[in-house]
Amino acid sequence: MMLQGPGLTDLHAVVDEVWSSFLGHEEPLLPALPDPASAGGITWSAATSVTGAWNGVVTVEIPDAVAHTATERMLGLVAGQALTTEDVADAVGELVNMIGGNVKSLMPGPSVLSLPLVARGTIASPSDLAEVSCLDLTWAGAPLRITVLARRDAPTQAADRSARNSADTRESA
Amino acid sequence: MHALIIDDSRAMRSILRRIVTDLGYETTEAEHGQAALDHLEGGLAPDLCLIDWNMPVMDGYTFVQRVRDDTRWRDVTLMMVTTESEHGQIVRALAAGAHEYVIKPFTPDAIVNKLELLGLLATEVPA
Numbered sequence: 001m002m003l004q005g006p007g008l009t010d011l012h013a014v015v016d017e018v019w020s021s022f023l024g025h026e027e028p029l030l031p032a033l034p035d036p037a038s039a040g041g042i043t044w045s046a047a048t049s050v051t052g053a054w055n056g057v058v059t060v061e062i063p064d065a066v067a068h069t070a071t072e073r074m075l076g077l078v079a080g081q082a083l084t085t086e087d088v089a090d091a092v093g094e095l096v097n098m099i100g101g102n103v104k105s106l107m108p109g110p111s112v113l114s115l116p117l118v119a120r121g122t123i124a125s126p127s128d129l130a131e132v133s134c135l136d137l138t139w140a141g142a143p144l145r146i147t148v149l150a151r152r153d154a155p156t157q158a159a160d161r162s163a164r165n166s167a168d169t170r171e172s173a
Numbered sequence: 174m175h176a177l178i179i180d181d182s183r184a185m186r187s188i189l190r191r192i193v194t195d196l197g198y199e200t201t202e203a204e205h206g207q208a209a210l211d212h213l214e215g216g217l218a219p220d221l222c223l224i225d226w227n228m229p230v231m232d233g234y235t236f237v238q239r240v241r242d243d244t245r246w247r248d249v250t251l252m253m254v255t256t257e258s259e260h261g262q263i264v265r266a267l268a269a270g271a272h273e274y275v276i277k278p279f280t281p282d283a284i285v286n287k288l289e290l291l292g293l294l295a296t297e298v299p300a
């Protein structure tokens with residue numbers, strides 16, 4: 001089954017618009033190769049899900065330094081000013097909210113966008129999701145990754161299969 | 174002029190506050206629709222509400238419906254500022270009584286232009 005999702009060009013355009021609108025034009029977003037060596041630092045992850053005619057999840061993963069810089073700019077603070085964890089989580093959540101909302105607009109509707117989920121670390125993806133687009137970028141020399149995952153089955157099909165599996169489990173017990 | 178900024182994101186409220194403060198507005202902030210309604214019930218009389226759609230407790234669409242159902246607040250201008258960009262949702266919000274609709278991400282100019290269209294620029298904006 002072919003999973004539906006936005007193309008990398010469209011996804012890049014969405015991310016670029018969000019970044020330039022709220023974080024400035026001084027440092028451009030540049031394409032990057034995935035860098036396993038950069039995965040060791042503290043990372044912020046945020047996810048928002050889309051449910052409806054298209055079902056999927058959009059995630060943003062950024063290192064601590066990018067999360068702090070983004071928060072300072074969105075809050076209009078001077079660089080280096082003290083930030084709370086809640087401030088950073090809020091700003092990272094708003095970034096994924098805007099990216100997720102614009103990805104939603106690229107996909108068939110109607111659908112509903114969830115409130116963002118933010119974690120310091122990595123958010124594990126549900127097993128019924130598969131990656132359809134993954135965009136690795138750098139901003140001010142730091143890596144960031146935006147991923148779009150789509151559900152393998154429509155909700156009704158998944159529920160039917162779950163019910164069948166449940167019946168099978170009971171039968172084999 | 175007074176703006177009530179309704180968004181669950183403190184960062185987004187800060188961005189909007191800076192834009193409208195530069196235009197001469199005083200501001201009050203609410204993190205969801207119910208908190209905004211509480212401000213109105215408490216006597217706040219804003220000229221403008223900037224309203225996110227997706228918020229906990231009470232979403233922006235419900236807030237618009239509640240405000241438009243009450244004649245006390247019929248003069249308040251309601252502007253949605255949201256990531257929700259489906260045509261059907263824009264139509265729903267405008268039909269419920271929102272005057273304008275801005276899709277995130279936006280530039281300060283987008284907000285200024287909408288306020289100009291609505292005749293809600295509090296001060297002369299430098300060219």
